[in-house]
Amino acid sequence: MSGDRAFTTTIIARDxxxxxxxxxxxxxxxxxxIESLQDAIESFDETRTHVRARDGFxxxxxDVGLLEWMPVMHTAQATTIxxxxxxxSNPAKRSLPTILSTISVFDTAT
Known part of the structure; x- marks a missing residue:
């Protein structure tokens, strides 16, 4: 990598x-x-926001499990998955939450 661009990962836990x-x-x-969701719904532009169907395994x-991904692309801005x-079985077997998720945002220019 070159330049001063910083890459960060933010982990948000229950605490x-x-x-x-x-x-x-x-x-x-x-x-x-609620206000943020209303703003997002009102500004939704289907010509610039491309939502793919959720898919997974x-x-x-x-153990019984489900893994799903939900992609969306905002033209000329970012792709989020x-x-x-x-x-x-996570809580009993692994002391982990039942549901774990990750949101990754990619700048479409880079």
Missing amino acids: HIARIVDAVGLDALMDEM HYREP KVVGYHP
Whole structure:
């Protein structure tokens, strides 16, 4: 890599969400979320936003699980892919949450 461009990964855990809720209050947080969703819906442009059908794998080995990906591209801006893993045995077997997800955003120019 060259240049001064910094790449970062942000991990948001349950404790982070709890601190946000404690700091701003659940009602204020939900009001902000609803407003953000309304803005996104109102500004949606189907000629510039390309949403692909969710797809994935459902499997039974080594444990029952589901892995899905949900891609969307905003023309000339970014491509975002959300990947969600659902594994009901995680809490008991691995001390992990049942649902784990990752959202990756890619600049379409780079």
